Amino acid sequence: MSVTITKKEVFKLNKNLRMHKVLNDIADVFVKDIKNGIENLSEDINGVGFTPLSTFTKNYKNKKGYSYPSKPLYAEGKMKNVYVKQRATQTKKEAIVASNERDRAGIGAKHQEGKDVPQRQWFGISKRTNKPITKVARHHIKKALMK
Secondary structure, eight states: OOOOOOOOOOOOHHHHOOHHHHHHHHHHHHHHHHHHIIIIIOBOTTSOBOOOOOHHHHHHHHHHTOSOTTSTTOSSSOTTOOEEEEOOOSSOOOOEEEOOHHHHHHHHHHHHHTSSSOOOOOSSOOGGGHHHHHHHHHHHHHHHHHO
């Protein structure tokens, strides 16, 4: 006499994966990368160093008493003030990263597009974020698989 045992397992990743949490963590990675690009690396989202400031701009910033007069996009330190403006929720799976819009949006856009100043693409998704985003996604998927 032989006995056959069959087992059927159904796995639903969608049920266990909290996509809104994944999106929020990825948005946090973007914010951290933009701040790091301006503050420490002085390079744009493409990994290219910012165009150095002109002598006129350095002198102007020096007269104003800024801490880092020769550092691009870092007069008052406000350009690096990016944040997650809207976090994703279970029903609205969208996270919005924004700059400090009230007082630096115009200047930030000028640099981003290169209007009347050298182009410095400081805001956006850089290639530097590939590894951290993959790590975040893997963490969430492993967590969903464990449940």
